[in-house]
Amino acid sequence: QVQLVESGGGLVQAGGSLRLSCAASGRTFSSYTMGWFRQAPGKEREFVATINWSGGRTAYADSVKGRFTISRDDIKNTVYLQMNTLEPEDTAVYYCARGRLSLPGTRSDAHDYDYWGQGTQVTVSS
Numbered sequence: 001q002v003q004l005v006e007s008g009g010g011l012v013q014a015g016g017s018l019r020l021s022c023a024a025s026g027r028t029f030s031s032y033t034m035g036w037f038r039q040a041p042g043k044e045r046e047f048v049a050t051i052n053w054s055g056g057r058t059a060y061a062d063s064v065k066g067r068f069t070i071s072r073d074d075i076k077n078t079v080y081l082q083m084n085t086l087e088p089e090d091t092a093v094y095y096c097a098r099g100r101l102s103l104p105g106t107r108s109d110a111h112d113y114d115y116w117g118q119g120t121q122v123t124v125s126s
Helices: none
Strands: 004-007 010-013 018-024 034-039 046-051 058-060 068-073 078-083 092-099 113-116 120-125
Touching: 004 092, 018 034, 018 092, 018 120, 034 068, 034 078, 046 068, 046 078, 058 068, 078 092
Parallel strands: 010 120
Antiparallel strands: 004 018, 018 078, 034 046, 034 092, 046 058, 068 078, 092 113, 092 120
């Protein structure tokens, strides 16, 4: 059974930074696209960032482009989301997800992911 465990969330002032981590179980972590999504209160879950299996390709939502960076460490079975210049609009629960093996490459559709973490809260105060 695959498990994804997020950490690193918290309360930060606008303009600050946080780094989220997502530790994955399983021996074939390096074979999968990974993604970050977020859900704010009263809103639908939305795509944030994705990284392909090799780490050579990434994609971002327009709202975070230039501020957030996704990366992965296949030795540690961990994917990261470095978030800089945070804004109150970034407040949400952040989820990491593992892409379906049959769908390589970067993916922004939540339906292309089959395992999800429990989420970590990020709150940005103004």
